[in-house]
Amino acid sequence: MITPADAIILQEQLRAQVITTDVLPHPIRTIAGTDVEYDKSTNLIAGSVVVLDYNTLSVLAVASHCMEVTFPYIPGLFSFREMPPLLEAYRQLEVEPDLIICDGQGLAHQRRFGLACHFGVTLNKPVIGCGKTRLCGQYQNLDEARGSVAPLIAEDDQALIGHALRTRDGINPVFVSVGHKISLDTATDIVLKMATQYRLPETTRLADHYARLALLDYKSGSNKPPESV
DNA sequence: GCGACAG
């Protein structure tokens, strides 16, 4: 398996491929969400991808894959842990999405190559990074109202690496950044549009739901009942 | 050296 040191080298190489402008279908018809669920006791990981109609948010397709964890959790090397089940789930999808929202950072990453960038470059698809918490960067003066945005500025070079986006009045923001083939402003607009009722976009909420189901299904299916006599 | 650290 790839070592953490080699993973960092790979990130440094692949980051040059990231496209930070809009290369999207017009109009957008379908959008996917991804999420991963863990089971600490069994060392299992389940990844799910769900495709929604962009306008109605109805579910058009779902695919999940459960497997053993192959890489430790190391902040900054997150994608090497979550990509294997997500890629396999994506491969099984019967509807190809126009773009994808990942549950993690894109450029808002210490080497500017988070999960959303890795997933996007690997699939050559538009991907948005939308994290629940901050990995790096600082922001200030974020208003309380839904739709408020504050720039997320990298500590090292002061670069604009993402947005803190308030999706509900007075509720903690989410962190939006470019994954691949999309601009930060477009990514921010889309995440706000998808967060219709809750803090997180519906894509992420649904993917989380299906990943949880996939993990439970896998565990119950592998529990072979004792041989009846 | 210390703190921070996507899930």
Next chain:
DNA sequence: ATCTTGTCGC
């Protein structure tokens, strides 16, 4: 991520 119900506050 996970351990985990009711409870404090707007």
